[in-house]
Amino acid sequence: MRQDALSAVIGAVEPSATLAIDAKAKALKAAGKDVVGFGSGEPDFDTPEHVKEAARRAIAAGCTKYTPVAGTLELRAAVAEKLRRDNGLSYEPGQIVVSCGAKHALYNAVRVLCNPGDEFIIISPYWVTYPAQVVMSGGRPVFVETSAADGFRLDPERLRRAVTPRTKAIILNSPNNPTGWAACPGELEAVAALALDRGLHVISDEIYEKIIYPPAAHASIASLGGEIKRRTIVVNGVSKSHSMTGWRIGYLAAEPAIAALAERLQSHSTSNPDSIAQAAAVEALRGDQSFTAMMAGEFRARRDSIVGRLRAVPGVSCTMPMGAFYAFPDISGTGMGSMALAEALLEQALVAVVPGAAFGADGHVRLSYATSMENIERGMDRIEEFIRLKTAGG
Template identity: 45%
Template sequence: MKLSKRVQTLTPSSTLAITGKAKALKDAGHDVIGLGAGEPDFNTPDFIIDAAEKAMKTGLTRYTPSGGILELRTAITHKMERDHQLTYQPEQIIVTTGAKHALYTLFQVLLNEGDQVIVPGPYWVSYTEQIKLADGEPVIVDGDETNNYKITPEQLESAITNKTKAVIINSPNNPTGMMYTEAELKAIGDVCLKHDLIIVSDEIYEKLTYSDQEHVSIAQLSDQLKKQTVVINGVSKSHAMTGWRIGYACGDPNLIKAMTNFASHATSNPTTISQYAALAAYQANDDEIELMKKSFKERLEVAHQLLNQLPGFNCIKPQGAFYLFPNVTEALRQTGYDNVDEFSAAILDQEKVAIIPGTGFGAPNNVRLSYATDLDQLTEAIKRIERFLINNQK
């Protein structure tokens, strides 16, 4: 059977490949520690589960509007006002089957063949593939390690062509954990306004920050930037609800209407029960989030220090999300591996620790480790990596 050209251009997910191999080893009885998962290791809070159970028992199990129930879209408007002083109406919000589907739907309604989207690297693996699926062209602009992997306005300006339609900003960033300051966002925003670019602001990790610097949405910096920005977010990371699959997009009402029309033919609607669970999440305070955040911060402090003691590892301290993204160029040289893919595969084979090679994120000198696992497992994993480095010295 001959597949479509668009699907043949896709690059397999390195994250899923490593995770799948780690699961197979674990199912075979091996003591595997997985540091690849992009999800909290906490269970969804009980009050959210209770809300879902109540929805099921009271008959809230049928179709909903394609863009999500009005109650949830209204709750999201209150959340945006409370957290970012941004005023949206419910018709400016679409609820989707996860933030990933919000991005996919956005690119489908936004891009025509040949339209370019600037993607700062390192980047989340699905950005480039989703752009290609919409017949667009991802244009990678690499953030320098000396600038905490963030791009500059000058880099952005030099990458813009007459085909450029949008730019992605992901802060806090997956995989680096770095955050743009308000001043940096303002400078990037000025370039976008100058060239009439749409800003795709992926803020899925906004609640998970660990430094004195607070998350800022580029949409809140001016009315003009708000008009040009589509905010992408959801409950997956903030409320430990990855499997519930609820995300959303906020933006221009005409764009949101187009996304809703598209979604009506793609998914009908986000899962009804999950919408009522997300509604409970957004109607509550952030106490549960703060507990999870405190635990992540403790793990970060320990794991960051231990990683930087490993021979050949150099890791900038992240400010948010739950990933460490060390540069392992020297570790490759010391152990004789040609690339991070072979290096990561060897660590999994020899020490049963799953880490993600940076190639899928556009960073062939790095690996990604998630600290969304308990501290004992995390420290044991780093000990095993150290043993691997020592045993494989050339």
């Protein structure tokens, strides 16, 4: 096969820097090694039983055919209710497009905004998929740095300096993967003011909305006023809030013209998301919400434990995450880069972490605490021992 016959656009996307580590961890596990994994990007809880039951009922009732491309009317109504109830946002069901996970909703959002060469501002460290989706859409990612020293806070001046006549949108992710940062009202207001001033769109990825630790509290940037709401595409889903990563249900909410284009794009790519998963998502959004609060409480206890342990390791410092389920320690004091440290931890200490290089932050590694307290203790014992030996010159 001639390589030059393949898509140059897709070829330009970097392969995920996490894949090599992940493949190695899986190979070690398959060989019977006791690997402690901090790589997971999904809650370790099962989907709530009442949600599963709704899926069984949907199968029994024959909900096994195509649905409307943008999702069933019932689910879009349930999403609209959720956005009103939780976020104070008013959308008609026609402004909502349900997709195969929030990742798919984000891709639709980027695709329908992007013309060739358009710039999308991505706040760094960033979830690795954002730049890939921008590149695959023919756009150009522009990164705005934040740093651990000030808790990954957004510097509005730095953001403003990154805007050019080609800037199309700012991609905002609060609570944040990988840093755990959650925007305060002042930061949201600064982004909104800039977007309105320069005529930009905002893609607001709120998938970790429900995993946030008081006193931090989630607010959607779209709730700051009618004008910014019209410029914002809100993206959310049930993957993290209801531990439904495998069901693949996410959505966007936007101005009618944007939603219509997203629906058109989806009609020619995937069509509707899974009909049974949609029925389950209706129950997730309308039913008992106590599971989500329980899960967030568990994550909070684990966060306190893992951050406490990380801060006790020589050469390591760690900001306190305000949301999501990742710790993102600065490991530059160990004298190792993130790829080298992740590889060494895996091979020599049997602990899997994700190198920060994958998120544009080589001085960090990401540890998911979507794993049991027992695993956190075991894994942290190994990490601490390994780094103590290394930094002692061992």
